[in-house]
Amino acid sequence: MIRVEFLGPIQKDALELDIKNLNELATILQEDAEMSEWLTNCAVAVNDTLVSSLEAPLKDGDKISLLPPVCGG
Amino acid sequence: MLSLYDGALDVPTILKDWYAEEATSNYGAYIPFVGTVRSEDGIDGLSFDIYEPILESWFKAWQEKAKAKGAIIKMAHSRGDVMLHESSYIASVFSPKRRVALEFIDEFVEDFKASAPIWKYDLINGERVYALDRSTAIKGSGILAGENN
Numbered sequence: 001m002i003r004v005e006f007l008g009p010i011q012k013d014a015l016e017l018d019i020k021n022l023n024e025l026a027t028i029l030q031e032d033a034e035m036s037e038w039l040t041n042c043a044v045a046v047n048d049t050l051v052s053s054l055e056a057p058l059k060d061g062d063k064i065s066l067l068p069p070v071c072g073g
Numbered sequence: 074m075l076s077l078y079d080g081a082l083d084v085p086t087i088l089k090d091w092y093a094e095e096a097t098s099n100y101g102a103y104i105p106f107v108g109t110v111r112s113e114d115g116i117d118g119l120s121f122d123i124y125e126p127i128l129e130s131w132f133k134a135w136q137e138k139a140k141a142k143g144a145i146i147k148m149a150h151s152r153g154d155v156m157l158h159e160s161s162y163i164a165s166v167f168s169p170k171r172r173v174a175l176e177f178i179d180e181f182v183e184d185f186k187a188s189a190p191i192w193k194y195d196l197i198n199g200e201r202v203y204a205l206d207r208s209t210a211i212k213g214s215g216i217l218a219g220e221n222n
Binding site: 008009043045048051053069072073 | 127186
């Protein structure tokens with residue numbers, strides 16, 4: 001299973017999904033009305049490393065994090 | 074050095090401690106930037122969430138950049154609520170000469186604003202309101218939205 005965590009202001013509980021890559025996650029989240037406002041501005045990390053494409057394969061136990069726009073300081 | 078605190082920063086103590094830590098390190102320049110909560114738009118203060126694993130790796134990459142220039146960086150940030158006229162952020166650069174530190178603090182703070190995984194909320198009438206209009210999408214954001222977005 002792959003754990004998906006929604007960080008910061010996204011008010012959504014973590015998901016446990018049986019997916020093989022980020023394309024499958026994109027498909028699932030694009031159908032989720034709660035997430036529609038976030039997908040265009042969220043960055044994605046796999047195991048705490050930011051990724052820039054959906055192609056990297058996922059393996060059992062991986063953690064995906066969605067990071068909405070930031071403003072420290 | 075990356076230090077996270079619950080609530081407002083004790084600015085005089087942190088700056089004094091950092092100064093003392095490097096007192097004999099032979100750095101000619103110590104340039105701190107202190108971020109303080111201002112009164113505007115009726116807020117009572119700000120509040121912060123931090124995702125520490127990625128903040129730590131982001132900071133480590135900047136430590137390496139500083140090292141390549143013979144400099145070091147230190148950073149402190151608040152978690153949770155910080156009220157008006159209190160401070161939530163300190164970044165400091167120590168370097169042998171002033172020019173490196175002056176340029177580096179500017180680059181570092183700009184990237185901090187654009188990339189560090191910290192989320193800011195306005196505290197208004199007891200509510201915590203995400204400051205979306207002042208926030209920046211991290212580079213590479215939007216890949217889950219699909220080609221039509």
